[in-house]
Amino acid sequence: MKILHLAWRNVFRHTRRTLITASAISVGLSAMILSNTMMNGADKMASENIIQYETGHMQIFAKGYYREEGIFPLDTIIEEPETIIQHVRTHRNVAGVTERVKFQARVNNGVDELPTLAYGIDIENDSEVFRIAQSVVDGAFLKEREDILIGTDLARDMGFAIGSYLTVITKDRYGTYNANDFFVSGLINTTHPLFDRNAVLMKLEVAQQLLDLDHGVTEICVRVRNSAQLASAQRDITALIGAKYEVYTWRELNAAIFEISGFKRLSQFMIALVVLIIAAVGIVNTMLMAVMERIPEIGTLKAMGFRNNSIVQMFVLEGGIIGAFGSLLGCIFGVLMSLYVAIQGLDFSQFFGDMDVGYPIKMIIKGEIDFLTILLVFLFGVVVTILVSLWPVRMATRLEPVDALRHV
Amino acid sequence: MVEVNELHKDYRVGKVLFPALRGVNTVIQDGEFTAIAGPSGSGKTTLLNIIGCLDSPTSGTVYIDGTDTGTLTTREKANLRKNQIGFVFQTFNLIPVLTAFENVEIPLLLLDTKTDENKDRVVGILEEVGLAEYLHRKPNEMSGGQQQRVAIARALVKRPSLVLADEPTANLDSTTAREILELMQELNRKFHTTFVFSTHDQLVMDYAERIIGLRDGMIVDDKRKETPA
Numbered sequence: 001m002k003i004l005h006l007a008w009r010n011v012f013r014h015t016r017r018t019l020i021t022a023s024a025i026s027v028g029l030s031a032m033i034l035s036n037t038m039m040n041g042a043d044k045m046a047s048e049n050i051i052q053y054e055t056g057h058m059q060i061f062a063k064g065y066y067r068e069e070g071i072f073p074l075d076t077i078i079e080e081p082e083t084i085i086q087h088v089r090t091h092r093n094v095a096g097v098t099e100r101v102k103f104q105a106r107v108n109n110g111v112d113e114l115p116t117l118a119y120g121i122d123i124e125n126d127s128e129v130f131r132i133a134q135s136v137v138d139g140a141f142l143k144e145r146e147d148i149l150i151g152t153d154l155a156r157d158m159g160f161a162i163g164s165y166l167t168v169i170t171k172d173r174y175g176t177y178n179a180n181d182f183f184v185s186g187l188i189n190t191t192h193p194l195f196d197r198n199a200v201l202m203k204l205e206v207a208q209q210l211l212d213l214d215h216g217v218t219e220i221c222v223r224v225r226n227s228a229q230l231a232s233a234q235r236d237i238t239a240l241i242g243a244k245y246e247v248y249t250w251r252e253l254n255a256a257i258f259e260i261s262g263f264k265r266l267s268q269f270m271i272a273l274v275v276l277i278i279a280a281v282g283i284v285n286t287m288l289m290a291v292m293e294r295i296p297e298i299g300t301l302k303a304m305g306f307r308n309n310s311i312v313q314m315f316v317l318e319g320g321i322i323g324a325f326g327s328l329l330g331c332i333f334g335v336l337m338s339l340y341v342a343i344q345g346l347d348f349s350q351f352f353g354d355m356d357v358g359y360p361i362k363m364i365i366k367g368e369i370d371f372l373t374i375l376l377v378f379l380f381g382v383v384v385t386i387l388v389s390l391w392p393v394r395m396a397t398r399l400e401p402v403d404a405l406r407h408v
Numbered sequence: 409m410v411e412v413n414e415l416h417k418d419y420r421v422g423k424v425l426f427p428a429l430r431g432v433n434t435v436i437q438d439g440e441f442t443a444i445a446g447p448s449g450s451g452k453t454t455l456l457n458i459i460g461c462l463d464s465p466t467s468g469t470v471y472i473d474g475t476d477t478g479t480l481t482t483r484e485k486a487n488l489r490k491n492q493i494g495f496v497f498q499t500f501n502l503i504p505v506l507t508a509f510e511n512v513e514i515p516l517l518l519l520d521t522k523t524d525e526n527k528d529r530v531v532g533i534l535e536e537v538g539l540a541e542y543l544h545r546k547p548n549e550m551s552g553g554q555q556q557r558v559a560i561a562r563a564l565v566k567r568p569s570l571v572l573a574d575e576p577t578a579n580l581d582s583t584t585a586r587e588i589l590e591l592m593q594e595l596n597r598k599f600h601t602t603f604v605f606s607t608h609d610q611l612v613m614d615y616a617e618r619i620i621g622l623r624d625g626m627i628v629d630d631k632r633k634e635t636p637a
Contacts, residue, residue, distance in 0.1 A: 003517075299501075300495075300497070301514075305518050402457045
């Protein structure tokens with residue numbers, strides 16, 4: 001206890017030096033916390049976007065469809081979705097089911113043409129799974145056969161407004177070109193960049209007719225009540241609907257995106273780690289100075305009968321106090337910055353515009369604070385400082401007392 | 409009792425071997441107030457350091473209360489210093505961030521004494537050295553003489569049998585030096601603690617009961633006074 005007291009006093013011998021070292025640690029740690037908050041936020045936003053607009057919690061395809069999803073294989077579709085939907089609805093964890101037709105189409109405004117992702121949605125049931133209806137910011141949801149919903153960004157790029165006339169051109173399941181005219185009934189503004197920039201949505205039966213699918217759909221989307229039990233729901237439903245179909249969770253469908261996320265997370269963590277290593281060099285430097293200038297004092301303590309262990313303990317405690325102080329400071333700064341990012345969000349659109357970063361989020365990132373990470377980061381900071389304090393003091397205690405006393 | 413037999417200590421400076429002690433033999437009895445006198449480089453500090461187990465001899469033996477210190481491990485030497493030997497340094501060597509009270513308390517932290525008892529002992533010894541009013545001052549708030557008093561209190565607080573003082577008055581003016589010497593003499597008589605101090609100052613020698621003269625690493629003189637000043 002007394003050694004702690006002595007260490008505490010020693011820490012404040014050079015208040016400025018202590019503060020500079022502690023702030024170096026705190027910069028490293030707050031960077032770690034902020035980067036973690038932002039990545040958590042980005043992941044959460046991406047997950048929500050995927051679930052709420054793109055896939056729901058699970059998707060059911062005809063066997064073989066998903067493997068070739070990139071080419072939109074309209075020859076591998078679910079021909080009789082009704083029976084499957086009825087089966088799926090019986091599962092206790094299922095909150096909502098809807099069917100969709102997804103296909104590639106070009107949208108023409110009479111002058112320009114853009115490739116888009118077109119969806120035929122079941123207007124009765126879509127809201128059980130997705131939030132498209134709630135995202136209509138102008139005009140109305142789909143009602144008539146010729147109604148079409150488009151994203152606000154696409155509307156801006158193509159010069160569309162409510163009531164604008166457009167043509168959707170695509171190939172049907174037999175490879176024959178087909179086209180249909182629509183009127184823009186509503187503009188949607190989701191938080192998913194893909195939908196706002198690239199998607200057009202029409203009624204399911206219109207899409208089926210356009211693609212000559214009869215009653216077939218490309219996918220059935222499921223929302224569950226308890227997403228923690230998604231895996232068991234997936235197993236149950238797979239068993240329920242039989243081997244002609246396959247069921248994927250939203251995570252499986254977006255594995256590539258979360259791989260990117262993991263990589264980004266790692267690289268951001270590495271940057272923060274480098275900052276922390278620089279801070280650690282600062283601590284070594286501080287401790288080295290503290291030890292060097294106090295070598296005669298170490299000699300005095302040894303003359304009084306202090307053992308090396310006690311002296312090492314004292315210096316390590318000093319390092320630990322500086323580390324704990326810096327880490328605490330870092331956590332406070334990190335949390336404050338994270339809170340700002342979590343509440344206000346960080347708008348990157350000024351830097352990157354509408355650039356596609358390969359991640360289904362918009363350029364305003366709302367952070368998500370993870371307190372366990374903050375605790376771990378704090379402990380990490382303290383442990384690192386203690387470890388790097390050991391080296392200089394070990395060196396000093398190796399001196400004979402007489403050499404330490406004589407040291408100038 | 410301190411017994412020194414055929415003590416040699418060589419320092420290597422580059423390729424040159426420099427003999428600091430060249431066969432020192434002496435016995436210092438319990439309760440003696442002994443000065444080791446001699447010019448700079450005569451080996452006074454080296455002798456004190458070896459007696460105090462801060463340094464090891466090249467050859468020869470030192471016995472403290474019958475223990476051959478040459479046979480002790482580092483840990484045992486630390487224990488011997490902890491329990492039996494107090495040091496007073498020329499430059500006081502107080503811990504600057506601690507108060508007089510806390511500086512004096514340090515040696516007791518290593519002993520298994522109770523906190524209350526420690527407090528009484530620290531206050532008692534600081535009163536003894538005339539610093540009852542200065543318990544909570546830090547070294548930089550005290551004069552050189554006061555700092556050396558704290559150092560003496562620190563050396564004596566654990567009631568060692570031997571106090572080794574290396575040029576204890578060299579950094580003090582003559583009036584303060586006199587006060588410090590009188591204090592050490594008084595404590596020597598009161599507690600029957602053996603004091604061995606090195607000096608090249610005539611004033612200090614005037615106070616000593618016994619003066620061991622050292623020159624070029626050898627004892628050249630050993631005088632006892634019947635009635636010290």
